[in-house]
Amino acid sequence: MGNIQTLADVLAMVRRRILPMLAVVLLGSVITLLAVLRMPHVYETAAVLQVELPRVAADTATGDVVSRSSQRLQLLEQELTSRDSLAAMIQKHGLFTDTPGLTPTEKVAALRMSIRIETVRAGQNTFGVEQPVSAMLIVVQLGDRQKAADVANDLAARVLDLTAQRQSERVRETLEFYEAEEGRLGLAIAALEAEITAFKNANVDALPEGMQGRREELGRLDATLRDLDLQLLALGQELTALTSRGTPRIIEQRQIAVLEAQIAGLQTQRQAAATRRAEVEAAINRAPMVETQLGTFARRLQQVQDQYSVITRRRAEAETTQRLDSERQTERFDLLEAALPPDYPLASGRRRIMVFGVFASAMLALGLAFVMELRNPVLRSARQMERTLELRPVIALPTLSTPQSRRTGRLRRIAAAGMLALAGAAAALAVKGGSLIQMRSGAPRA
Template sequence: MGKIQSFDELFGMLIRRRLMIALIALVGIIATVLQLSTKAPVFESTAVIQVQTPTITAPTASGAAAPHENSGQRLQAIQQQLTTRENMQAVIARHNLYSGLPLTSDQKVHILRQSLRFQTVASAAAASFGQPAEVSALLISAQANTRAEATNVANDFAQGVLVAGAEDQKARALEAQTFFQQEQRNLKELIMAKEAEIAQFQSEHLSALPTQRAILQIELTGLETELRSLNQTLVGLRNERGAIERKTNLRATDKRQVATLSAQIETISAQSDALQTRRSEIVDILSQAQVIDRTLAEFDRDLDQLQAQYEVATRRSADAETAAKLQNGDQGETFTLLEAAIEPDYPISGGKRKLVLVGAFASLIIGLIVAFVLEHLRPVLRTQRQLERELDLRPIIAIPELRKSDLTLKQQRT
């Protein structure tokens, strides 16, 4: 036969295949019941942790509010710490989980990780531009085959979040305070070392310092003036001695005068040499002025940079100390157990009656599909209408199907 094209043909097929459809549905129902009888129920319990914002905001040295770490990032870090292999194995040992199952340690850890769910609830407060949204609550859900195990595991991880949150905040604040205090001490030592280096350099080049160069310049001007005067005096004495020496006959007075002039020339020449030496020293010192100024400028820049870093470290050290005091006084960002996990009333896997109904419906659908397939695999023309539709022929006579129960006793004998 062809495709079923009327309700009569559909009803006829259902009547003919009713036993097979009923058998498939019965087998499906029995298989569903057997599966449900061997499957353990799954319970889920949830604990809720509230993220409380700081009651007092730690100000910076400039008076502005100090930035704090995003609560979502903190919770993510704590979640990673709690779901490590060592912590998972500790939870399994504390609550004696999966004790009756032939599982390895890695398999137990994997099952426990799959049964946990951490869900954050975003805060209603608007986040700053470019900053992730803050978290107002954390939901920790745990699944297990018993109510008690699901509740105990959820509360265990909730307590772990509370403890890790408190310890992590205090540890971070103390670590920041210690770091900036040590940085402050290191910078102070560097500043003292740089100041000592500058003082030593200035003592080694005392005469070339900018404050001394003006005095040297005045001294150099005086020396040059005095040298010119001495040179003029020497020229006059030498000319005078030369004029006496050019005489043909030198008298005794001339000789005494030449000796006197020679002694004066020698004395003035010695004075001129001494002044010339001092002048050379001053010129050498003044020629080093650019190198000295450049070196002192580099020292000043290094010292200014160290002092700026020291001021920043001092401010941050004060901020970290204030943050540590707030954490010790439980006035910073804290986690609070808003709702502890309780034993659930019903399993999340659903009621057995509903699952049996679903299995029965699925089995009935499978039976109908099998009936349709068998009808198409074995086509038979069963009615006058099917014959006319498939062969385009009108039958002369149609003999109805006669059941034995429809015949009379006489007809059955003949």
């Protein structure tokens, strides 16, 4: 620090360098004042939308309703702040026309930062329970008060249009989906029933409900075959007895012809009974396979019928929701407060910036004075000489004033007083302007 080591040295340095220091402070104050006066005003306004939950709830699970409502609000916020939506808003209201250097992407980013969407929950937020949204605030900050109000109201109107349109579209699409599903499942049930009928017709003799009759028929056929075998055996023995006597007589020939005719008839009956028995036995053997296939058909039919019942119930619920929507009984938004052009801009912190600017100018002036002293290290007092050379001077001659030095001193004091007055006026002007803005905007602090 050279010869500046004590407070007295600092004060002496300030007295010697008062003019350049005040010049630096005045210049810094004026630059800060110009910068503060050029700061743009920011106007903030808000539109308030009230969110009304369904008066007649179609769903019984309130938590699901609240969750879906919050999700719809998030999707709505994302659509409002999307690139295309904001670009259309900029084009419609002519925003950022005073800054032609901004690219379309930068304008969209600036408008997105100027829009803030807040939600107000109903009641206290208990642990683990999501409270429904009762209100939505669309806050807009722009440099033009009228454009800020227009943008906020336009966003609120877009919210009302989007919610009404999406609600109607969602209800209509849901109803159309369930109607289409009901028709598809109805056709599937009819096709499956036709397939079951065709399968039963193709396997009518092997159906489970006729197995008892088939088994009884098989028993009767077995008895018939035994009787026919006995009759054939008896007739065969009688025919053998007639043919074993040698040359038969005419009466015996007639008896042999009758016996042969009876045997042929019985053999035909036995063949028919044996064929029928084979058919019945094959049907009985096929019965487990038919029963399994019918069980598969029954499970498929039950599954499709269950789906049909669910779809029918959902379609009825969708029709109820559509009626509620047509009567405005579902969740909807109402414009509670429209955005108005604000009377005063937001507090921009001018006073704080002015104070920081004056303080920074004073620190710069003090640093400049130190630099000037270091570039000209002169021993100006007996204390500095004794501290630097460790020699006590015998005598110290004071500086003799001349008329010219007295005039120079008066001019320096006048110039210093003038610069100090100008710096104080600039600071007072900035502080007064900041206080007025703070008082009008109602902010507790600038």
